[in-house]
Amino acid sequence: MLTVHQFPCLSDNYGYLLHDTDSHETIAIDTPDAAEYLRQADLKGWRITQIWNTHWHPDHAGGNEAIKAATGCSITGPAEIEGKFPIDRIVSHGDTALIGGEAAQVVDVSGHTNGHIAYHLPQAGLAFVGDAVFALGCGRMFEGQPKQFWDSLSRIKAWPPETLLYCAHEYTASNARFALHADPDNAALQAYSDEIAAKRAKGEWTVPTTLKRELATNPFLRADDPALMAKWGGSAPYETFAALRAAKDNF
Template identity: 65%
Template structure:
């Protein structure tokens, strides 16, 4: 069984160390805070052997060089963001594979937040590390990509097995919930999710990872192809257009 050690770092990031007890390999999923990653690995008694970057932003790849200098690890990074990522040993794109021990993962193109953003899906462990492409009840800001690109990216995540646990990079869920309730009032599944989120946060618990099955029913950005969302959010002249609906939702969230 792969182990995931999740811990807060920076202001609202989550750090993830993925560990395979059989091979004793440990992967850093992104490197927002090198010192904290090294400290957490030390406390667990784990030796960092790899880094898997999801995209170039400093709160995701900023610790690459320090962790590599301390551990000699191998860094895998998205080919589409390569020019902005330090220390990469291997560049990957849609359909490529990664491995930890004898476990295989697949690289998924989730560009939109950045042009080269990727996610790592480990089907045998029912988990996906999605960076800033998708959050519980939200998605990343569209800094570099287009709505068409981002919607296609979300489609690839939507197609994963529903039991997949989505390891998002930030604790944004309470803010995302406020917009989701605005965007999709009357959604009974969302109302139930809101009650769980309130309970978790009152107890000081994280709201991620999030299960894809639940996100498909409640995340407004994943539901831009739903007729009820299109009736509410599709721009005039685009009544059944999922891309236009997604774009309208993303624009509305940017100024919410």
């Protein structure tokens, strides 16, 4: 059985250790902070056997070398990591990564970076999405193009709605402020936003979220909604997405 151990690290990242109780494998999902990952694995009595990277940014792959040196684990990730941080196996869209008897589907979710991938575990009903999508937001478009990013989000939108999305940052409160500006008449968003404010006031996490909830409230996943297209312009959803992304960058 798979279990996810979540913990905050750096200033606003979440660390994730994915553990299989049958095979005793433990996957470090990204490596923002090697020392904290090793400490958390120790606390759980787990040994990190693999790293799965989502993209090349240092707060996602910067701990690869130290964790590999401490554990001898193998590292899987997208080609963009090569030459920046250690990697053993390069994967791309359509590949799988294994934990015990379960396969994670590697999905191209590029746009934040050009090689960004997600790991979708359909049997377990969860996905590690890195900085591609956040609760009520999405990653900044540092390297990609709007059409590319929208196509990536469309792949995420096609997963079962119950899927738990494990995003890499706690950005939800500030994302909610923009979402309400982008889509002020959305009643589900208003309710979600109130819930987020209450949770954050108590210091609680808003991640993971569910795809179902994001489909109803996240403006970046809703760039194909007729009301949002009318409000933000664009004759194709990716153009509306581009307008929303640009507005958020300057919000």
